Amino acid sequence: MFGGNSGGSNNTQPPEGGSKSGSIGAGLIAAIILLVWLLSGIYIVEPAERGVVLRFGQYSHTSMPGPHWHFPYPIDRVEVVDVAKIRSVEIGYRSSGGRPESNVLSESLMLTNDENIVDLKIAGQYRINDAAEYLFNVRTPDTILRQMMESAVREVVGQSTMDFVLTEGRSEVATRTEQRLQAMLDAHATGLTVTSVSMQDVQPPEQVQDAFADVVKAREDEVRAKNEAEAYSNDIIPRARGQAFRVIQEAEAYKSQVVAKANGEASRFVQVMTEYEKAPLITQERLYIDAMESVYSRSQKVMVDVDSGGNNVLYLPLDKMRGSSNAPRVDLNNLNYPTTNNPQTSSSTSAQDGSRSRGGR
Structure with a gap:
């Protein structure tokens, strides 16, 4: 196919037609190989990723999501980095999916401003902000971040008292740690962004937990008494x-x-x-x-005065009149009696409860 002499002839001069066909075949193979080599430079970057293009080992540019092409190996090389993935870091303990947490005392024991020791566990979450900085500015960015976070939280705890860290200062310690950690990451251009820092647990050392529990209970009783x-x-x-x-x-x-x-x-x-x-x-x-x-x-007495005589009978409800001081008064002067021929002078009587008064003839 390349124009070589077939058979055992000693004639070293190739025929003219064989030389042309061999050149065509070599060019075709070379074109196919070149096409395959060029097609190997096509790559696709997912929406959550960034492509870092290296040309002869040196950073060239960062490609955004979508289809792209670069000079194939050995000219260009692409490092794809997931910038949307949320990564986590733990200080003072280690946890995994199916295994219980394990304490790391060398990280969790920290010294406070009032020369006390607290056992603190804190966790943080971060993601990649700049893919090029993440790949080239630091050798092991995840390890560097863990060390920076431990340094930041020790600095914040060292500026606070034990009571503040154990009681109302938990959220403030986490916030200040996040701010300090982000400042350190930006200063070293690690390409990382801290999304959150949360305090998992903080306790006094195990040797003094009982005494501290009594102190906390007394403080709670004080607060309760003040509230009452x-x-x-x-x-x-x-x-x-x-x-x-x-x-x-x-x-x-x-x-x-x-x-x-x-x-x-x-x-x-x-x-x-x-x-x-x-x-x-x-x-x-x-x-x-x-x-x-x-x-x-x-008065309890009833005065009766009859001007005209007669044999009429007068009935007074003295029992009711004397039984109640609020009984209505009877105007005896306005009482009308039937008159008779017998004159009546006048009579007055004093009656007791339940008696009747009759007029004289």
């Missing part, structure tokens, strides 16, 4: 203010009542005095009648 005192104060003070306001209003009402009554009595006395000066006898008789009416209205 505040609740009692919020309940009793408004009620006391309400009672004081009610007493003041009652005093004001009593004052107004007494003053008004005194003014009325004074006004009535002045009016009576004025009428008395105008007609002394009539006013004196009127006052006498009013006084006697007031006295007899509270």
Whole structure:
């Protein structure tokens, strides 16, 4: 096929037709090989990935998602990096899918600002921000991130007290650790971005946990007692203010009542005095009648006066009249009796409960 001499002839001069056919075949094979080599430079980058193109081992550019072509090996080489994957890092413990957590005391024991030790476990999540920086700026970016995160959390805990870390400062420690870690990653151009940092657990060392539990319980009792005192104060003070306001209003009402009554009595006395000066006898008789009416209205005796005589029978319900002080008064002067020929002078009687009074003939 390449124009070589077939058979055992000693003629070394190839025929003219064989030389042409051999050149065509060699060119065809070379074209096929070249085509295959060029097609091998086609690659596809997924939406969650980035393609880092290296030309002769040196960074060239980063390709975005979609189909691309590069010079095949050995000219170009493509490193595909998943930039959407969320990776995790754990400080102070290790966990896996089916195995329980294992503590790493060399990472979890940290010194606080007040020279106490806490056992802290913290976890973080991150992703790749810049694929080129992730591949070329640091040798092992995941390991570097773990070391930076341990350094950041030790710095934050070292600036805080033990009580702050164990109680209300958990979220603040996680936030400050995230900020400090991101600043360190950006300073070293690792191409990583921290998405979240969460405090998993923080406890005093195992040797002093019982004593610390007593301290925490005492602190909780103190908070509970303060809350109960505040609740009692919020309940009793408004009620006391309400009672004081009610007493003041009652005093004001009593004052107004007494003053008004005194003014009325004074006004009535002045009016009576004025009428008395105008007609002394009539006013004196009127006052006498009013006084006697007031006295007899509270008396248990019944006075009967009959001007005209007769043999009529008078019945008075004395039992009911004497049994209740609020019984209605009977005006005996307005009673109408049938008259007879027999004169009747006058009679008065004092009756007891349940008796009847008859008129004399």
